[in-house]
Amino acid sequence: MLNAAETGKFISAKRALEFVQPDMKLGLGTGSTAAWLVKLLADAKSNNGLQFSAAATSSVTTQLAESLGIKIHALDDIGQLDLAIDGADEFDPDLNLIKGGGGALLQEKIVETAADQLVIITDASKQVQHLGAFDLPVEVVKFGWQTTQRLIADVLKTADVDGQTITRRGGDNPFVTDEGHFILDLRLKKIGNPAALATALTSIAGVVETGLFLDMTTAIVVGDGNGLARVQHKGSADWTEQQYDLDAEAALIKRVMG
Structure with missing residues (x-):
């Protein structure tokens, strides 16, 4: 059973x-x-x-x-x-x-x-009042990924979120997607404006896509x-x-x- x-x-x-x-x-x-x-x-x-x-x-x-x-x-x-x-x-x-x-x-x-x-x-x-309790995955290209992470951190400083922790999935043994990219997990706790955050993140050149499905x-x-x-x-x-x-x-x- x-x-x-x-x-x-x-x-x-x-x-x-x-x-x-x-x-x-x-x-x-x-x-x-x-x-x-x-x-x-x-x-x-x-x-x-x-x-x-x-x-x-x-x-x-x-x-x-x-x-x-x-x-x-x-x-x-x-x-x-x-x-x-x-x-x-x-x-x-x-x-x-x-x-x-x-x-x-x-x-x-x-x-x-x-x-x-x-x-x-x-x-x-999986039901929440506001998105963000689950870490937000962001798919980034491998080239310059640490620079991309820094630029994401800059975006989060002014975003309507309650947390700003960023980790690379897998740490020293990074998870690699089917397309050969890395995943960064953003621990945001609460996302006040998902649409604005999605737009800001995808405007960064190294960001391929976010896990916000709006x-x-x-x-x-x-x-x-x-x-x-x-x-x-x-x-x-x-x-x-x-x-x-x-x-x-x-x-x-x-x-x-x-």
Whole structure:
């Protein structure tokens, strides 16, 4: 049996599967919750004949999907996507996000800006009143990265944030993205004006992209350990609820877990 956290991830992915229609072009996200979605899509393809084409947001997702029989296409080959589904590290009441905890923020943003809809799958622990409790990932080129870090620090001095600590992910053994870049993690605690901060950071030449995903989310799905899925759509303060019977889902969980 899954623990409460994994059950919540499964439930959110299960509910998000209802957004998928036959023959859609999909963007598949990265992370532990998105992995559940990939497994459920593979199961629906094998057992229910669901047809779709897919692009991925990372090499990790590509490897998982193809190991389960889902062919991954290059984004340039597949073109505009109907729907992208991914996780998030934080979301606020306006459905703005911090993403990139898995180090795939650049590819995630490229794929997800190429989708007509973006559905985020997550759990209640990721809901915050203001973004910033989770460290903000910033992808930077290796060349001159310490200079870029210094310029970021200068920006933070006048930004509407409560913290200004910057670390290179991995320290002396730095994390390197699929695109060959470094990730800097900004411990900001609270971001008062996410849009202004995103603009200021991306104006720095060495910054490739930030983990601020603003005004992109179509709907967010929150699953919990008791089988409840809650959905909020962009522009609405209301949540709709759907209760799943975990005993009835046990066979599916066992099947997709292999």
